Amino acid sequence: MVSLNKVLIAGRLTRKPELRKTPNGMSVTDLLIALNREFMNQSGDRQQEVCFVDVVVWGKQAENCVQILECSSAVMVEGRLQLDVWHAKDGDKRCKLRIAAERVQFLDKKCAPEKILDEECAIS
Numbered sequence: 001m002v003s004l005n006k007v008l009i010a011g012r013l014t015r016k017p018e019l020r021k022t023p024n025g026m027s028v029t030d031l032l033i034a035l036n037r038e039f040m041n042q043s044g045d046r047q048q049e050v051c052f053v054d055v056v057v058w059g060k061q062a063e064n065c066v067q068i069l070e071c072s073s074a075v076m077v078e079g080r081l082q083l084d085v086w087h088a089k090d091g092d093k094r095c096k097l098r099i100a101a102e103r104v105q106f107l108d109k110k111c112a113p114e115k116i117l118d119e120e121c122a123i124s
Contacts, residue, residue: 007099009053010076010107011035017057019066029062031055031101033075054098055079061104074107 011033020028035051055077057065069075082100087093 005080006078007081008076008078009033009035009099010074011053013069013071013073013075014052016071017062017066017069019063027059027062029057029066031057031065031069031075031077031104033077054096055101055104056082056098057101057104061101065104068106076105076107077101078103078105 014032014034017029017031022028031054033053033055035053037049037051039047039049041047077099079099079101081097083095083097085093085095
């Protein structure tokens, strides 16, 4: 059976990432990325729609995201789709489809990867 699970998106963060640690000490953060789409409707009017995508980032990459990214930072994410399933307090089964990031690229010029150590991009 042939299978491919690869996602590539580029957009802007809707909030500043926050670092969390798992019980075993692994760093993790969640990104919420807005993807804007502009199109013409049937009557020829220009329309816009926004799709919000949840992304989970792990390890050193999560730490870098928290240190450097701000609300509205432009990013490109390469990863895979992941379905999280859990039971809510009321016993109902819940699920959420999100992207598990394999690579996060910072697209804003002031915080490009080569400038990560610059004072301008450092967060105190």
